[in-house]
Amino acid sequence: MKSIKQxxxxxxxxxxxxxxxxxxxxxxxxxxxxxxxxxDALIENFNPNNPTGPQQFVRDxxxxxxxxxxxxxxxxxxxxxxxxxxxADDLMSITYNLREGVKWSDGEDFNADDVIFTFxxxxxxxxxxxxxxxxxxxxxxGSVVSAEKIDDYTxxxxxxxxxxxxxxxxGGIYPLPEHIWADIEDPKNYxxxxxxxxxxxxxxxxxxxxxxxxxxxxxxxxxxxxxxxCLRFLQLNGNEQIIAAMSAGEVDWLGTGLxxxxxxxxxxxxxxxxxxxxxxxxxxxxxxxxAPFNDLEFRKALSVAIDRDxxxxxxxxxxxxxxxxxxxxxxxxxxxxxxxxxxxxxxxxAYDPDKAxxxxxAAGFVDADNDGWRNNPDGTPIxxxxxxxxxxxxxxxxxxxxxxxxxxxxxxAVVRTMDQGAWNDKARTGDFDSYIMWTNxxxxxYNTYNPMFNPRNMEQGRVDYQAMxxxxxxxxxxxxxxxxxxxxxxxxxxxxxxIHLAVAENLPxxxxxxxxTWYEYSTRNFEGWVTEENPYVRPVxxxxxxxxxxxxxxxxxISR
Amino acid sequence: xxxxxxxxxxxxAAFFVAVTLNFFIPRIMPGDPxxxxxxxxxxxxxxxxxEAIRASYGTTGSLWEQYxxxxxxxxxxDFGISTVQFPEPTSSLLFYGATWTLVLVGIAITFAFxxxxxxxIHAAWNRGGFFDSVxxxxxxxxxxxxxxxxxxxLFYAFSLQLQWFPLGRAHATGLSPSWDPQFIxxxxxxxxxxxxxxxxVSFGGWHLGMRNVMINLLNEDFVILARAKGLSDRRVRxxxxxxxxxxxxxTSLALSVGxxxxxxxxxxxxxxxxxxxxxxxTAIESRDYSFIQAQLLLLTMSVLVANFLSDIANVILDPRLxxx
Numbered sequence: 036m037k038s039i040k041q042x043x044x045x046x047x048x049x050x051x052x053x054x055x056x057x058x059x060x061x062x063x064x065x066x067x068x069x070x071x072x073x074x075d076a077l078i079e080n081f082n083p084n085n086p087t088g089p090q091q092f093v094r095d096x097x098x099x100x101x102x103x104x105x106x107x108x109x110x111x112x113x114x115x116x117x118x119x120x121x122x123a124d125d126l127m128s129i130t131y132n133l134r135e136g137v138k139w140s141d142g143e144d145f146n147a148d149d150v151i152f153t154f155x156x157x158x159x160x161x162x163x164x165x166x167x168x169x170x171x172x173x174x175x176x177g178s179v180v181s182a183e184k185i186d187d188y189t190x191x192x193x194x195x196x197x198x199x200x201x202x203x204x205x206g207g208i209y210p211l212p213e214h215i216w217a218d219i220e221d222p223k224n225y226x227x228x229x230x231x232x233x234x235x236x237x238x239x240x241x242x243x244x245x246x247x248x249x250x251x252x253x254x255x256x257x258x259x260x261x262x263x264x265c266l267r268f269l270q271l272n273g274n275e276q277i278i279a280a281m282s283a284g285e286v287d288w289l290g291t292g293l294x295x296x297x298x299x300x301x302x303x304x305x306x307x308x309x310x311x312x313x314x315x316x317x318x319x320x321x322x323x324x325x326a327p328f329n330d331l332e333f334r335k336a337l338s339v340a341i342d343r344d345x346x347x348x349x350x351x352x353x354x355x356x357x358x359x360x361x362x363x364x365x366x367x368x369x370x371x372x373x374x375x376x377x378x379x380x381x382x383x384x385a386y387d388p389d390k391a392x393x394x395x396x397a398a399g400f401v402d403a404d405n406d407g408w409r410n411n412p413d414g415t416p417i418x419x420x421x422x423x424x425x426x427x428x429x430x431x432x433x434x435x436x437x438x439x440x441x442x443x444x445x446x447x448a449v450v451r452t453m454d455q456g457a458w459n460d461k462a463r464t465g466d467f468d469s470y471i472m473w474t475n476x477x478x479x480x481y482n483t484y485n486p487m488f489n490p491r492n493m494e495q496g497r498v499d500y501q502a503m504x505x506x507x508x509x510x511x512x513x514x515x516x517x518x519x520x521x522x523x524x525x526x527x528x529x530x531x532x533x534i535h536l537a538v539a540e541n542l543p544x545x546x547x548x549x550x551x552t553w554y555e556y557s558t559r560n561f562e563g564w565v566t567e568e569n570p571y572v573r574p575v576x577x578x579x580x581x582x583x584x585x586x587x588x589x590x591x592x593i594s595r
Numbered sequence: 596x597x598x599x600x601x602x603x604x605x606x607x608a609a610f611f612v613a614v615t616l617n618f619f620i621p622r623i624m625p626g627d628p629x630x631x632x633x634x635x636x637x638x639x640x641x642x643x644x645x646e647a648i649r650a651s652y653g654t655t656g657s658l659w660e661q662y663x664x665x666x667x668x669x670x671x672x673d674f675g676i677s678t679v680q681f682p683e684p685t686s687s688l689l690f691y692g693a694t695w696t697l698v699l700v701g702i703a704i705t706f707a708f709x710x711x712x713x714x715x716i717h718a719a720w721n722r723g724g725f726f727d728s729v730x731x732x733x734x735x736x737x738x739x740x741x742x743x744x745x746x747x748x749l750f751y752a753f754s755l756q757l758q759w760f761p762l763g764r765a766h767a768t769g770l771s772p773s774w775d776p777q778f779i780x781x782x783x784x785x786x787x788x789x790x791x792x793x794x795x796v797s798f799g800g801w802h803l804g805m806r807n808v809m810i811n812l813l814n815e816d817f818v819i820l821a822r823a824k825g826l827s828d829r830r831v832r833x834x835x836x837x838x839x840x841x842x843x844x845x846t847s848l849a850l851s852v853g854x855x856x857x858x859x860x861x862x863x864x865x866x867x868x869x870x871x872x873x874x875x876x877t878a879i880e881s882r883d884y885s886f887i888q889a890q891l892l893l894l895t896m897s898v899l900v901a902n903f904l905s906d907i908a909n910v911i912l913d914p915r916l917x918x919x
Binding site (some may be wrong): 074076161162171177223225228244246247269274276283340459 | 691
């Protein structure tokens, strides 16, 4: 009995001690807390091209790109370190006019030398990818051949082939200050503890393993309109912890997966808000080098055997959306879709198990050995796995629904979950049955279809996630080349329709649903958030959304 | 002495086997560290870049060459660089995680051992009495709970709903580690629920272990003799019975202390506590070879050292071993 008392006293003691502590010092700084990446501990590394964390903190905020494309409102985009660009008539080069009077946060001038240096640096350090598709002679890969200095504030990039789309990639170059980086010989191992950039927030303050702040750059041209003194990044991990942190007022801006937000999220705090606009498609990637997936009739049957209503409404908690046509990209690029041309293929997206069985019977996929499952026409058994990483709940649910749907029409399909390392590794080998898989996105549907149909992505041992189907479609390859080599929107539209038709006709991937774009925000401390009514930029907090700096700059503190 | 020497020889052999296994286990798993880095670019890399990354982050040389290099590293106490928390040296991360794990699991094990053992002595001495018939079954039940359930219940009730305790983390943001009372108080405050979640499920084990051994000893001749001699209750209870009954407890304690550095995975996840368990899971998921190797090595070392210490403690407490 005595020990129980001791325990009780001890706990009470700890709690009182903690509660009686003086409150943490208050300051008057305006701090926006955002959470672009989960981590176990923060690392003192602000290297803008290190993908395992730092670039989530410093890109866009401390290091600026040349140009900020406004993907949702292309006509209202944002010049950044460049003020104008011009694509040559032959599409073989792009010239950027750089902003004059910009200073690096250490006071040095920014000019064309920094941009040229950045290109040369990327070329010299291939294992330090800086987002520039540098042309490499040895392997004959890449597209940007050289960077030329025209004058102190004009830079011209020369291309390997005519490419009307190169400006999207080049605009996303984050120039490095030559006077700092020229001395760094091994950039990928460089921790860049004191970032020198041109963005609105460059000064690292209060670093600890559990939080770090990036504060106002005194030389920034944004300072007059910028109401935020510091961005704060917290070490947080796990959806429950992150949601709880927002509800408690510790975080303002998130991109965290939600399940049942009306129960788990909005009731937790009056300030909690979310908006989940549909993003890129999630597809079933099937290995078309193997039977039975190499049979078009089989793929058609797969597509109509899947009950997408159940997946959208139940398996993915009602947060995903339907897509109309079997083109693998869904509604993400709605303005590029020719409804009339694609209408004949709409039936492939509708649930019709009877039709599926009819197609399978007609193509010879019948139960030849009376084991209850259909066989290949040559009599060999059909049984395949749908690979999904452990813990990806919505995808595992979707996989379960798909396997039940397929079992209903006599196909022996099972879900196989595995740890992420194994899942990653297996994808590369080309030796698998099927995966549920996201699609890459970008400013135009080219960014989705190029990785999906580039033959280089289908080589054994280096199969890309997007090209796991491994089916070569020469008509798509040609149309992609034609798309890239013209700046004329109508001509591009025509090529895109050709691509859509070829995909719908051949079904290399089976479209499932459009993923939500994860976006949660708190109106406790700031106003001016992107909303469904005012979607001025994509609201994503992650790196890869250059607009996120515009979003942050648009926020104003609420005074209470 | 011979006993101790035999044990030392055994520990050296075990250490060598462990070092070798630590090298091969992460490499048997499919995947390698570069896969995660390449995947994070979502296809924006060209071939030359992919190859360059694989060469610099992946592993070069034959398995045998890598193994020799690794053994050399272990001997120099150099654990390389973490690929997940790049480019942080693995040793600094291990040290960081180990510190918080020691705080969390250390406090929990200490209290669980003391409370459980004391309760066990009390229950055994008054076997069938009120304390024994109430707390023994309760502790059996608590011991059967999993830390996951307890941690989630505590988190939900006291962090999320009542908001008496923080949601997680080892200390408030903005405080930097130091030895001043404010920081220590903050750490203890943050550790309260995580410690309780481990404590609640573990002290029952110590209680039962102690109680059962005590009861067996109570009927031994030397105890009956001691009582017959008219020694005080207290002296018989602690000097005669408890001292003997605690030997197996010490061995188990050594084992738990050894495994302490494995971290308390579930608790750390629920309370976002930056302990070794959490780091290890991430490292395994992303095939961070150097971290996995170093963490396994640390775990092996601590189990071996703790066992060695328990051997010594046993020799001191149990005169019979000194002759062996």
